[in-house]
Amino acid sequence: MKNRLDDFKSYRLRMNSRIAEIDHLGIKRFFNLDTRAYNYGALDGKTKELLGLTASMVLRCNDCIDYHIVQCVEAGWKDEELYDAFNVALIVGGSIVIPHLRHAVETLDLVRTEKGQTKPHLEPD
Secondary structure, three states, rough: OOHHHHHHHHHHHHHHHHHHHHOOHHHHHHOOOOOOOOOOOOHHHHHHHHHHHHHHHOOOOOHHHHHHHHHHHHHHOOOOHHHHHHHHHHHHOHHHHHHHHHHHHHHHHHHHHHHOOOOOOOOOO
């Protein structure tokens, strides 16, 4: 059964392919810069994904929230750690972040369900 996360992933893939067809130097450079920003540096990529998630919540970008939650789960962040990041975003952004907090929690649940981890908050270390 398809859900909104499946739709998001499909749309993102399709549109990124379409954007690549445009072959515009500035757009290509920006996409490259965005990709490279999350590579290992003084901070590891895992930490950078968590920072990206928190910033995305404060900036209220649900597409970015979806992307970074998927990346954070892939990087190995536990739900309790993600909940702490959600809290930081809520404190920094204020009550206007609450709808995006709802979105983030739903997305995390969808990702965990997709991975067969239906009760991630109860998983042992």
